[in-house]
Amino acid sequence: MSYENVKSGLRSVAFTVTTPFDEEGENVRYDVHKENVRAIEDAGAELFVPCGNTGEYYSLSNAERANVVEATVEAVSESSTVVAGAGGSTKNVQQLLGEYESIGVDAGMIMHPAHTYLHEQGIFQYYDDIVRSTDLPIVLYKRGPELPDDIIMRLGQRENVVGVKYAVNDIEAFSRAVTDTDADLVWLDGIAERFAPTFALEGAEGFTTGIGSFVPKPALELQDALRNERWERARGIRDLLRPYEDLRQETGSENLFGAANNIPAVKYGMELAGLYGGPVREPLVELNDQDKERAEEYYERISLRLETANFSD
Numbered sequence: 001m002s003y004e005n006v007k008s009g010l011r012s013v014a015f016t017v018t019t020p021f022d023e024e025g026e027n028v029r030y031d032v033h034k035e036n037v038r039a040i041e042d043a044g045a046e047l048f049v050p051c052g053n054t055g056e057y058y059s060l061s062n063a064e065r066a067n068v069v070e071a072t073v074e075a076v077s078e079s080s081t082v083v084a085g086a087g088g089s090t091k092n093v094q095q096l097l098g099e100y101e102s103i104g105v106d107a108g109m110i111m112h113p114a115h116t117y118l119h120e121q122g123i124f125q126y127y128d129d130i131v132r133s134t135d136l137p138i139v140l141y142k143r144g145p146e147l148p149d150d151i152i153m154r155l156g157q158r159e160n161v162v163g164v165k166y167a168v169n170d171i172e173a174f175s176r177a178v179t180d181t182d183a184d185l186v187w188l189d190g191i192a193e194r195f196a197p198t199f200a201l202e203g204a205e206g207f208t209t210g211i212g213s214f215v216p217k218p219a220l221e222l223q224d225a226l227r228n229e230r231w232e233r234a235r236g237i238r239d240l241l242r243p244y245e246d247l248r249q250e251t252g253s254e255n256l257f258g259a260a261n262n263i264p265a266v267k268y269g270m271e272l273a274g275l276y277g278g279p280v281r282e283p284l285v286e287l288n289d290q291d292k293e294r295a296e297e298y299y300e301r302i303s304l305r306l307e308t309a310n311f312s313d
Contacts (some may be wrong), residue, residue: 004136009081010186016054034075043216051085059281065234107137156183165190178203214273244298
């Protein structure tokens, strides 16, 4: 795809797909992954992000990452856009992007820096070296201050930097970044449905979804409502999905770390929807029984509303 075509593809719902493991968590079920991706595309999805955080990127080997991306490309139609995540050292990202390009992805997404020690100039050099080493369209993934907004502005001047997944819950900072960035970038709300209406008002042209893996219709309906400025309808869909999204942000039992429920809640939702979610890999654990009961309650509520196709009340 051309850079402009990728930008067009980004103005949508980005389905951050999970990675299905076998029951022991040892091997990736690539056949199941293709089935899951096709089910989402059949529902109307056109933008897929394999090997993101929802795909448990940091629990995969490089070989598994490349194979997951290849399975995604093989599963979707040519009209869909595939943006594959890559992170780690400069050389590791460059190697993966080279493999992704040969596989036929439409764009690469550089994961948020995971280095222990950072220097701001070194961060710019890290991204700039990666961007300059490939002709692939690049999406920048921001999850915190480790990727400062002024560096995004500088990197945005590179022709192949086409978009930003902004996953920081700070609408003031997002609004300022969009306003101050003198570059033709597509901005995505990277914290999913709960804040999609607010981010849309400040310049986000799409948003990412995790629960769209098992309830794709309301995610797509939400994007349609935002695009057409049907704010009441958008809030209604958002409020329907919010309890499940709130559950994803919780720590789970006997745990101090935030959002540990995020991926296991999505995978359990897939099971509730009749798909294969499978287990998570360490350092994650499965939902506890209480959270599973809540997930079932929230999923049933969404399913009931889906049957009536009424999201606005």
